[in-house]
Amino acid sequence: MNFEITSLHTSLKKELQFKINMKTKPIGSLGKLEKIALQIGLIQNTKNPSLNKPTIAIFAGDHGISEKKEVNPYPQVVTQQMVTNFLKGGAAINTFCKQNNIDLKIIDAGVNHNFQDEEDLIDAKIDFGTKNYQIEPAMSLDQCHAAMHKGTEIVTAIHDSGCNIVGFGEMGIGNSSSAALLMAYCTNIPIEECVGAGTGLQMEAIGLKKRILKDVFEKHNPTSSLEALATFGGFEIAMITAAILKAAELHMIIIIDGFIVTAALLVAKEINENVLDYCIFAHTSEEQGHQKMLDFLGKKSLISLGMRLGEGTGAAIAYPIIESAVAFLNNMASFEDAGVSENE
């Protein structure tokens, strides 16, 4: 799959930085907000950017390995139950999206349940959950391509509805294991260092999760990032990978959530490195591998609240900070406007 993503090294950078520096404040004093304002100006190729119809797309899928409950404390059926909860508006992500006026789209990427007549659910089901990668690859390459294709279609529809800033979320019991395997593949960090507590395993159980996933990692030998995505996958992770790439191709601002969405980004980056220019890292998840992922990418997140939920909640919480970055760039007076003396 090919994505044409332009790098953001443009001539506007100098002018934008000048506009930021001329605001009535000491140079650099708005810290990360200044970096975000610059990045958004470059993404939109303007000195007066705007945020339109912010949207979070939450992709849900089940995982073959989760049926055995060795690597995840909660049963697989929770994926389906949480999708119903999203549809009813009762989950954390619903609350934060409502609070911050963010549109929420819920996508069935491959949940092990037949949702009938759920009007607000986008049906992109590839299958009723992946296969167990302890035995065989999670999905075929054809399924992986199909999932990626759906991801691009969904983000294109979101873009065409007038949205220029999108965050991604996920729901899939067992998907912290997929994320750890993909992290190990993409970063070459030993798998034991990538595995963490997920939804909340105790020390002893994390030891078992590490042993199981080490065996899985050693069993398979994917020769490309696409094959790794299919092997360790998660239909929701494959869809997010392609959705991120497509969003960058469409010059959208992308808000990256926690451990699982960043794993999808690691794969996306292997497909096209320019994708990073479009990403804002919302928060640092408490899941222990997330900080290592951010270090690997050389990126810093906006906030660190000890959250480890997923669903896109970090992205939803960080959104108002991104609004503040755009607001100061557009609305703050310059030294000249306000008649304030500059540093000489």
Ligand SMILES: Cc1cc2ncn([C@H]3O[C@H](COP(=O)(O)O)[C@@H](O)[C@H]3O)c2cc1C
């Ligand atoms: C009630 C509930 C709501 C959630 N919302 C997100 N996750 C998060 O936990 C899962 C990953 O952790 P693991 O690999 O340990 O299963 C994903 O579904 C993720 O989105 C949830 C998990 C639960 C139990």
Ligand SMILES: O=C(O)c1cccnc1
């Ligand atoms: O950071 C995340 O995305 C995360 C962490 C633990 C469980 N589910 C998601």
